[in-house]
Every structure is written in C-alpha cells, then in structure tokens.
Amino acid sequence: MSSGVWIAVIVAAAVIVVLVIAAVLGPRRRSRRLRRRFGPEYDRTVEAAPNRKDAEQELTDREKRHEELDLRDLSPEEKQRYDAAWTHIQEQFIDDPGGALDAADRLVTKAMTDRGYPNENYDQQVADLSVEHSRPLGRFRAAHEIAARAGHGEASTEDMRVAIVDYREVFAELVGVDHGDHHSTSHHQQ
Incomplete structure (x- = not known):
C-alpha cells in the first residue's frame, strides 16, 4: 500500500476512535452536568422514569422551557413586602396553624408568579422550579x-x-431574603 493509503487508514481509524470515545463519554458528561444542576431532583426523576435516557431528556426539556421563561428578581421593596408578609404568617401560626399554612402556600405561589414562573398547575410549578x-x-x-x-x-x-419551615426555605430562596437563625430550626433534611 502506498503511504497515502496508510495515512488515510490511520486518519479514518483515529476518527473512529474519537467518535467511539465521544459516544461513550458524551452521555456520562451529560449525566454529570444534569446531576450537578438538579441535585436530588436528578435522582428522583431517574427513579420515576422508565430509564435514565428518558429521565435526562425530561430534565433537558425542563431546562429548555426554563430558558424561555421571562424570570426576574424582585425589587428591594417587593422583597421587603414579602418578608413582612412572611413574618405575619409566622405570627398567625400561633393562633391558626392551618390558616398560616394555607397563607404560606399562597405566598410562595404568589412569589413564583411575581418572579415570572407560570402558575399552570402544581406539577408544572415543580418542574419549572x-x-x-x-x-x-x-x-x-x-x-x-x-x-x-x-x-x-x-x-x-x-x-x-414542619410544612411552614419547609415553605420558608423555598420562600427565602425564591424571594432572595435571608431568615438567619430560622434556617437552624431542628427539622428533617430532604
């Protein structure tokens, strides 16, 4: 064989090796990226899906939908109003735990809406969040x-x-307020 043919064979073999490596490592890299981005939600989605590929496609679809949302940060005034509303909910809990819990649920939903998250249904809220x-x-x-x-x-x-404490964690992250010592309330970890 001529040296040109050998070079073509070597180049073709190198391309095949690179393609095989990409085919093997590409999905692993994607899995690692999604696992880092979604944390425990990655594992939960994989467990609920028929297979890892379908789960990862769902998570990728969530990312694409999220990119299309017109999300915004709350203004300092809005944050202050939300923080005051949360303080009221905590005070309400003493006399009316059920009413306070309902108010917390509504306040978290309102914060999501004000940030630009659609309020279609609970499952979509979870996917978007x-x-x-x-x-x-x-x-x-x-x-x-x-x-x-x-x-x-x-x-x-x-x-x-416990639910109020859980809502407070989501609320604080959504609104962008720090509740300081409230985070140390003894509570189960998710």
Whole structure:
C-alpha cells in the first residue's frame, strides 16, 4: 500500500476512535452536568422514569422551557413586602396553624408568579422550579403534601409546623431574603 493509503487508514481509524470515545463519554458528561444542576431532583426523576435516557431528556426539556421563561428578581421593596408578609404568617401560626399554612402556600405561589414562573398547575410549578431551585424542591413537595392533608383535617400541628419551615426555605430562596437563625430550626433534611 502506498503511504497515502496508510495515512488515510490511520486518519479514518483515529476518527473512529474519537467518535467511539465521544459516544461513550458524551452521555456520562451529560449525566454529570444534569446531576450537578438538579441535585436530588436528578435522582428522583431517574427513579420515576422508565430509564435514565428518558429521565435526562425530561430534565433537558425542563431546562429548555426554563430558558424561555421571562424570570426576574424582585425589587428591594417587593422583597421587603414579602418578608413582612412572611413574618405575619409566622405570627398567625400561633393562633391558626392551618390558616398560616394555607397563607404560606399562597405566598410562595404568589412569589413564583411575581418572579415570572407560570402558575399552570402544581406539577408544572415543580418542574419549572427544579431548574434553578432544585435544592429546596424536596421540602416544597413535602410542604405541599402536608398542606393538602391539612386542608382535609389530616395533619397535626407539628406536621403543619414542619410544612411552614419547609415553605420558608423555598420562600427565602425564591424571594432572595435571608431568615438567619430560622434556617437552624431542628427539622428533617430532604
């Protein structure tokens, strides 16, 4: 064989090796990126999907939808109003835990809407939040579930307290306020 043919064979073999490496490492790189971005939500989505590929496609679709949202930060005045509303909810909890929990649920939803998140339905809210707020998402789910049980009279005062703490974590991240020592409240970790 001529040296030109050998060079072509070597180049073709090198291209094949590069393509094989890309085919093997590409999905792993994608998985690592999605796992970093979504945290515990990545594992939850993989567990709920028929396979990893479908789960990762769902997460990628969430990212694409999220990019199309017109999200904004709240102004300092809005943050101050939200913080005052949250303080009122905490005070309300003493006399009316169920009412305070309902108000917390509504306030978190309003904060989401004011930031630009669509208010289509709960499942879509969770999917949209998962892209930027994946860390407190388990707490949001837990709080929402307790709020639903409380609406049927099936949650204890302690359950409602836990839900308020969970909502507070999501609220603080959404609104961009720091509740200082409130974060250290003894509570289960998600």
